[in-house]
Amino acid sequence: MDILKNLGLLINAMMTYTPPLLLAALGSCFSERSGVVNIGIEGMMTIGAFVGASTALTFGNPWIAFLCGGLAGALFGLLHAIACVSFQADQTISGTAVNFLAPGLAVFICKRLYDNSTDTPALNASMKLPKFFDGVFPVGSFWNNVLCNYSVAYLSIILVAVIWFVFYKTRFGMRLRAVGESPEACETLGVNVYRVRYLCVILSGLLAGFGGAYVTLATVSQFRPIVIVGQGFMAIAAVIFGKFKPQGAMWACLLFGLCNGIKVLATTSNTVSPNLISMIPYIVTILALVLFVGTARVPAANGKPYSKAR
C-alpha cells in the first residue's frame, strides 16, 4: 500500500504544480503561433499573482480575484501588443520591458498598500480557490490524493481541449496559425493580421495572469516577489518543448509538474541533497530533447514584426 500511497501523493503534487505553468504555456502558444515572441510571460504572471492576492484580500472572493489577476496580465499583454504589432518593435526588447515593468509595478503597489512590505498579508482559507472532491474521500487515502485537486487544475486540463479545438477546428484558429506563418499571404486574403495578433497577445497575457493568480490564490496563499521567479520562462520552455502545440505544451508541463512533485517529496525524505534533486526537471528536459523530441519547427513568421505599410 505504501507504493500506492506515494503514487497518490506524487499525482497530487503534480496536479498542484502543473496548472500555473500550463495556463501560462497555453497563453504562450497563442502568442507564439500568431508570430509574436512573448518573453514577457514571466512579468505578466507576476502582476497576475499580485493582483490576485490583493483583490482577494479586498473582496474576499477567490474567483473575482482570479479573474482580476488574469485581467492584469491581459493589460500587459495589450502593452506588449501595442509595441510589437502597432509599432513593429523588436519583440524580445518589448518582452524584456514587460519583465521589468510588471514585477516592478507589482512590488511598488504592494509596498504602498501593505505598509511598505514586499509581501501581502496571508490569505484566509475562505479567500483561496476551492478544491474538487474536498471531503468526499477520507483524508490521506489514495483517491483523495489523486482526485482532490484545485478546481483550476481541472479547468486548465479542460482548457487544453478547448484551445486544441480552437486551434485546429475553428476558422479563428486556422487564421491565427496562418498569421504566424505568412502574414503577407493572410493580408492578401483579407485577414486582419493586426487584429488577430492583438487578440492572441492579449489572450496570452490573460492566461499568464490566470497562471500567476493561481500561485497566490491556491498554492502559496500570499504574494511575495519570488513566488513566480522562473515559472514564466519554464512555460516558454514547455511551449518550445511541446513543439508550439497546446497538447504538446500540456505534456511538457505535466512532466515539469511531475519532476517538481518528485522534488518536493524527495526533499522531505532528506536523503539526497535537495539542490541536486532540484536539478532533475531541467536535466530531464535536456535529455528528453536530445533523445526523443528533437528540433521544434518555429512558426515561420515568429519574432518578425509585420508592417501593413510594406
Place this chain on the structure above:
Amino acid sequence: MKKNKENNAGLFSHILQANIPYTLLSIIIGFVVGAVLLAIAGIDPIATFGALADGIFGKSKYIVWSIVYATPIILTGLSVAFSFQTGVFNIGAEGQFVVGSMAACCVGIFCNLPKPLHILVCLLAAALAGGIWSMFVAILKVKRGINEVLSFIMFNWIAYYLSNYLVNIPAIHKDGDGEATKNIAESASMLMKFDDKALKAFFGTGASFSIVVALIAAIVIAFILNKTTLGYKLKAVGFNRFAAEYGGISSNREILTALTISGMLSGLGGACQVMGMGQRISQFSSQEGFGFQGITVALIASSNPIGCIFSGLFYGAMKYGGSKLTLVNAPSEIVNIIMGTIIFFIAIAPAIKKLILRGRKGN
C-alpha cells in the same frame, strides 16, 4: 537598397543601429513616467530623485560603489551584446555568470598563489567555466537543432542549483552560521586596501580593481567585432545567415564561437562579483538577475560594446542609488519601473524614427 537591408536583417536589425538620440529621449521619458507614478502614489518625485542622485553622487565613495555595482553587469551586458551581434539571443548569461562565480570562488579558496597571478588564474577559470557552460548549449543548437532559448533557460536553473549545492559542501561552506562559502584568499581578492586615512575615506571600503577587467573586456570585444576577420564573420552571420553561408562562412562554427565567447564574458562577470565585491558566494533564494540586467544593458547600448560601459554604469548607479531609496520611504522598485519604461521606449523607437523620417521626406 536600405529598405531591402531592413527586410533581411530580421530580429536584430533594430538593435544593431545606433540610436543615441532616441536612447537619451527614452531615458528622459523613463524618468518622467517614474515621476508621474510616484506622484500618483503620493510620494514626492523631486525628493525621491534627489535622494537617488544624492545616493549616487553625494559622496566619492558612493560613486565608487556605483562602479562596483556596474562592473558585473557591464560584463553580462557585453556578453548579451556580443551574442546579439551574431543573431543569437544569450538568455543564459545568468547561468554562465553563476558558474563563473563558482569557478572563481573555488580557485580563490583552494589555490595558493601569489597575488597578481592568483587573480589571473581565478579570472581564467571563471571565463573557461562560463564559456564551456555556454558551449554546451551551442553544441545542442548546432548538432541537434535544439532551440537555444529553451536550453539556456534549463542551464540557468541547473547552474542555480549547482551553486546552492556547492555552498553547502562541508569543505567549502564557511565555518559557523550563515549560508555561504568561505571567503576567497586575500591573494585572489580585487578589493583595494588603503593604509592612508584620507584615501580610505575617499574610496570607502568597497573600492575594487574589477572595473579594469570590464573595461579591458569591452575594448577587446570592440576590437574583435570591428577589426578582425572573426568579427566580420560573426556579424555577417548575424546580419544574414544564408548570405554568409553562400559567401563561404560556416554559420554553425561562428555560432559556436560566438556563444562560447559570450559565455566567457558572463563568467568573468561572475568572477568580478565574487572577487571584487562579495568575496564569497551566498546561497540564492531566487535568481539574482545579473543575466537579465545584462540584457537591459545590451539593449540600452544598442549592442555596442563601448556603449555597454556607459549603459552598465548607468544601470549600476541606478541599482546602487535605488537600494537607498527606502531611506526616503520610496519603494526602490521605482528603479525597475524606470528601467522598464526606458526599454519599452527603446523598443518602439525605430518605428517612431521611421515616422519622423517619413514625415520629413513628405515635406
